[in-house]
Amino acid sequence: MGAPGAAEARERIRRGEHAGPTAGLAPGYAQANLVILPEEHALDFLRFCVRNPKPCPLLEVTDTGSPVPRTLAPGADLRTDVPRYRVYERGKLVEEPADILPRWRGDLVCFLLGCSFTFERALLAAGLRLAHVEQGRNVPMYVTNRRCAPSGPFAGPLVVSMRPYRPEEVPRAVSVSARYPAMHGAPVHVGRPEALGIKDLGRPDFGDAVILGEGEIPVFWACGVTPQAVALQAGLPLVITHSPGHMFVTDRRDAEYEV
Amino acid sequence: MGAPGAAEARERIRRGEHAGPTAGLAPGYAQANLVILPEEHALDFLRFCVRNPKPCPLLEVTDTGSPVPRTLAPGADLRTDVPRYRVYERGKLVEEPADILPRWRGDLVCFLLGCSFTFERALLAAGLRLAHVEQGRNVPMYVTNRRCAPSGPFAGPLVVSMRPYRPEEVPRAVSVSARYPAMHGAPVHVGRPEALGIKDLGRPDFGDAVILGEGEIPVFWACGVTPQAVALQAGLPLVITHSPGHMFVTDRRDAEYEV
Known part of the structure; x- marks a missing residue:
């Protein structure tokens, strides 16, 4: 106990x-x-x-x-x-x-x-905002054009979550979340949604769209929806x-x- | 390539x-x-x-x-x-x-x-010696009194490797190896072999004994011999x-x- x-x-x-x-x-x-x-x-x-x-x-x-x-x-x-x-x-x-x-x-x-949740708490503790929480929404998630390494019947795309940060906040967001490799760890991508095959940040595949502030950059983390989606398909x-x-x-x- | x-x-x-x-x-x-x-x-x-x-x-x-x-x-x-x-x-x-x-x-x-080997290279790069290498021996390994969490037919004790360091070197040895969680990561124990059930540092269960320098402390890392020993038994x-x-x-x- x-x-x-x-x-x-x-x-x-x-x-x-x-x-x-x-x-x-x-x-x-x-x-x-x-x-x-x-x-x-x-x-x-x-x-x-x-x-x-x-x-x-x-x-x-x-x-x-x-x-x-x-x-x-x-x-x-x-x-x-x-x-x-x-x-x-x-x-x-x-x-x-x-x-x-x-x-x-x-x-x-x-x-x-x-x-x-674990790295989100660490981001907050480091003074970094969570836009989706401030806007009262679920974190936006996107199906990417990156394929996971398959295994038997399990195959499918990487799903990512997105949290926007100002350019000067990005290094801290990376280093703080990197401390938790067992909780998705560091982001997989910073800055160019189209490079991940994401056409419109305003239309996430799961969760809700969030509004990016002036000059904010989208930061993408590997998401736990990936294994669920793969198990279903x-x-x-x-x-x-x-x-x-x-x-x-x-x-x-x-x-x-x-x- | x-x-x-x-x-x-x-x-x-x-x-x-x-x-x-x-x-x-x-x-x-x-x-x-x-x-x-x-x-x-x-x-x-x-x-x-x-x-x-x-x-x-x-x-x-x-x-x-x-x-x-x-x-x-x-x-x-x-x-x-x-x-x-x-x-x-x-x-x-x-x-x-x-x-x-x-x-x-x-x-x-x-x-x-x-x-x-990965964290040993990092230790060397950080200016920390490897006593077993300097003494031309294999790293000493010990069967401990700690049980691994079992699974089916696989059960057995944790096996550790030991590298001696001076007290002022121990923090650096910990933080440098901790950066590689996929390569055993940080030590599991610092300082008291008897707490791990190790009776005599001079008689390792695998590898060779190394000589500890004046004032050096034994530092123990989880060892890849553990899964091999468990698979055999x-x-x-x-x-x-x-x-x-x-x-x-x-x-x-x-x-x-x-x-």
Whole structure:
């Protein structure tokens, strides 16, 4: 019980007392992306993550059939401790439940992947704004023209998130986020959306558009939506993920992932 | 062919012109530990590595049946490009060949893991000595009383390497090696061998003892022998590794792994 804030947050989520997004919950504790799929495809998906560490930084992989993330939160249950899940069958969203107890099977493997909240907190702590937060929006995300290194049925483009900064802020944004390689790390691109195949910053593929201030430059980070999108397009019989913004709260401190 | 030095080194190894240890070969290019095992056990071994990232930093995992490390060196062949291999059957060393072409099977998966050479070069570049190199010995390695997080048949103690430094050098040794989390990163312990269950620094479990200078403190790093030892004790029908010190030379620069 070294993480009362995190354990309490999960307890409230499990009891249905917190059903919304997890941004701002249990400050200081790292949150994680969740992907659950059958063991039959786990090795290929794991190889996909190892080959694409920027969008898919592996924090933990559970034993087959176990919903307990022993490293990140040994007292947690991944079937109940995320506020909202998405259940996909053959790539189609079929359900968005508050728990996945009825869906659980003995052949499922849970993947927990790093989340941008950790480096966003570090950016704020370094005096750098988050435009999407100030504008009350979700971070804008874009499908790029960069292909991930494929693995078995898992293939697809890199998805990036964008945060605008003034030219003199860019070096600090790079160096601060680079300290967290397990949470997507340094940006993958600074400045030219068209070089990534992004035609219109005002029309993100996921999330909301944000307004760039005078002279601000778009800075792009590899995004945890990448492995989710790739898992869906593989068309597996069953894939379960967290619902966007409804992350898993771990017992690990953000600072534990700082290098 | 962006890495002529590395490709040339592998070519010489493949032709049998370089049969010895790889320390000092292709300076500036990262080298890697190699573990090869049947796909049947690959998922459990991958989970073991994800759970123990300090001793087992994953650089690449090949497709089942493919000896080509597409990320680290797309022109290489892992069956021929390591100077010497060790072949184990049910945990027993049965052969130490210069190639594994006759041993290759369609169900094998190759794991390439980070190697201490990268941070050792960084230590030297920062003006820090390597006692074992100066004394003409292999780095001393010790089995500790710390258990790795297990996965399936893979379980065992953390193995560490030791490099002695003066008290005023320790902070620099920590911060320099910490920049390479994919190459074991920062030390796991500074100063008290007995706290790790090491009874006698003069009797390492692997490698050679080194003489500590007046006032020097032993500094311990997680060691790539850990996953090898764990793979052997699992008693699988077949495990192939590189022979100690005979690493795989990659096309990737040391600096690419710096954060």
